[in-house]
Amino acid sequence: MTDKVNAREIVLDMLIETIEGDKFSHRVLNHTLKRYQHLDKQERAFLSRIFTGTVKRYLTLDYIINQFASLKVLKMKPLIRNLLRLSVYQFLYMDSIPESAICNEAVKLAKKRGFTKLSGFVNGILRNIARNKMNIAYPDPSKDSIAYLQVTYSVPEWIVEQLLGQYGFEVTEILLASSQKEKETTIRCNQSKITPGELKDILLNEGVTVIDNEILDYAFQIKDYDYIDKLKAFHLGYFTVQDISSMLVCQVAGLKKEDYVIDVCAAPGGKALHAAEKSGKVSARDLTEYKIGLIEQNIIRLDLHNVETKIWDATVLDDANIGQADVVIADLPCSGLGVLGKKPDIKYKLTQNQQKELIDLQRKILSIAKDYVKPGGILIYSTCTLNKEENIENRDWFLKQYEFEPESLNPYLPNNLHYETTAQGYLQLVQGVHPTDGFFLSRMRRR
Numbered sequence: 001m002t003d004k005v006n007a008r009e010i011v012l013d014m015l016i017e018t019i020e021g022d023k024f025s026h027r028v029l030n031h032t033l034k035r036y037q038h039l040d041k042q043e044r045a046f047l048s049r050i051f052t053g054t055v056k057r058y059l060t061l062d063y064i065i066n067q068f069a070s071l072k073v074l075k076m077k078p079l080i081r082n083l084l085r086l087s088v089y090q091f092l093y094m095d096s097i098p099e100s101a102i103c104n105e106a107v108k109l110a111k112k113r114g115f116t117k118l119s120g121f122v123n124g125i126l127r128n129i130a131r132n133k134m135n136i137a138y139p140d141p142s143k144d145s146i147a148y149l150q151v152t153y154s155v156p157e158w159i160v161e162q163l164l165g166q167y168g169f170e171v172t173e174i175l176l177a178s179s180q181k182e183k184e185t186t187i188r189c190n191q192s193k194i195t196p197g198e199l200k201d202i203l204l205n206e207g208v209t210v211i212d213n214e215i216l217d218y219a220f221q222i223k224d225y226d227y228i229d230k231l232k233a234f235h236l237g238y239f240t241v242q243d244i245s246s247m248l249v250c251q252v253a254g255l256k257k258e259d260y261v262i263d264v265c266a267a268p269g270g271k272a273l274h275a276a277e278k279s280g281k282v283s284a285r286d287l288t289e290y291k292i293g294l295i296e297q298n299i300i301r302l303d304l305h306n307v308e309t310k311i312w313d314a315t316v317l318d319d320a321n322i323g324q325a326d327v328v329i330a331d332l333p334c335s336g337l338g339v340l341g342k343k344p345d346i347k348y349k350l351t352q353n354q355q356k357e358l359i360d361l362q363r364k365i366l367s368i369a370k371d372y373v374k375p376g377g378i379l380i381y382s383t384c385t386l387n388k389e390e391n392i393e394n395r396d397w398f399l400k401q402y403e404f405e406p407e408s409l410n411p412y413l414p415n416n417l418h419y420e421t422t423a424q425g426y427l428q429l430v431q432g433v434h435p436t437d438g439f440f441l442s443r444m445r446r447r
């Protein structure tokens with residue numbers, strides 16, 4: 001299958017760019033899939049699977065390779081260690097490929113890339129792992145739960161410790177396991193153009209498998225398509241790719257047709273453009289021209305005429321808008337632990353210091369964003385993380401500082417999402433526990 005273009009070689013270069021470099025894996029993957037559009041669907045699926053799987057699990061793979069290699073993974077040449085990673089990934093997680101083929105391909109690639117002398121080293125380690133893959137020793141959860149979770153789910157120690165401290169062992173294991181699984185794509189129907197029923201029919205006609213969503217009737221899970229940009233319904237602006245958790249922001253905002261909405265951190269525009277479907281006018285802001293460009297691309301595709309964009313730093317007060325908004329959306333930069341499945345780089349690149357800085361930034365932005373809310377208006381604070389300091393603790397801090405009160409989310413949520421906390425104005429979604437990404441949302445009304 002991979003003789004014409006060597007998919008493994010492409011993956012090898014992608015891994016070096018991502019794991020050894022500073023590129024984000026979803027960007028590298030998108031770029032590669034665009035570049036190799038001419039490859040057939042199966043080949044591109046093969047390439048995507050090895051790449052994303054290896055990135056998601058590379059700490060686990062390193063742990064295994066270290067058991068069988070005379071040299072520690074981090075001491076190896078970057079090309080060699082990434083070649084080993086992607087090969088061991090195939091041994092352990094892709095049953096359909098014969099082990100001998102994986103070893104032979106790796107040896108050929110090592111030679112092709114100028115490491116003929118190390119091809120024997122690569123071959124030796126891989127054949128050793130292939131022979132012993134049923135006898136790999138993993139940490140025992142009853143003896144060392146941190147090491148067990150770290151190695152099994154390829155997560156740095158400090159993140160495991162934080163999650164264990166905040167959620168306990170059982171939930172932490174569920175959410176980490178869920179982050180490793182492949183997920184179907186969730187889409188939101190652009191109801192300003194088409195009804196959910198019509199969208200479903202169009203997608204079915206395009207050969208896509210469409211599954212109704214159990215939480216929102218204007219959302220679907222889709223699969224069996226090749227490439228989202230190739231779908232006609234996408235080009236026509238009939239839908240947006242968005243997780244259910246993100247859709248819930250505009251859901252709990254309870255938007256009305258005459259509302260003026262300000263989204264202070266809006267790019268690429270998922271929530272702002274959802275708000276535009278449900279309200280009168282939206283001001284969508286973000287920090288840079290590039291980010292505003294992303295929102296504008298989406299405005300054009302979705303053909304929405306009630307959104308204005310503005311390059312604006314949310315930590316700076318915009319005097320022109322004080323007390324004007326019926327609803328302010330503050331979907332703020334965060335540590336992203338709720339989307340580890342989609343953006344696995346977060347777990348490797350995020351530091352504890354960055355996370356602390358984010359808490360300060362969130363407080364700073366909230367204390368500015370509140371000034372745009374009309375008396376009696378609504379502030380929605382949300383993040384896509386699990387860290388309670390960034391979520392409920394920030395909300396509680398905000399309510400202590402300012403003249404806002406929490407409001408129940410229950411009138412806006414389906415019964416299967418009603419909890420004690422939703423009555424108190426917030427919801428912490430946890431991937432694996434809920435059929436969504438991990439996400440925090442809260443609703444507050446200005447007195």
Ligand SMILES: C[S@@+](CC[C@H](N)C(=O)[O-])C[C@H]1O[C@@H](n2cnc3c(N)ncnc32)[C@H](O)[C@@H]1O
Pocket residue numbers: 246264265266267268269270271272285286287291312313314315331332333334
């Ligand atoms: C979680 S994302 C927003 C996602 C967006 N709400 C959506 O639904 O598509 C956070 C955004 O905050 C922006 N951001 C970070 N710092 C900012 C600042 N000081 N002022 C304005 N935007 C900022 C980032 O550029 C990023 O686009």
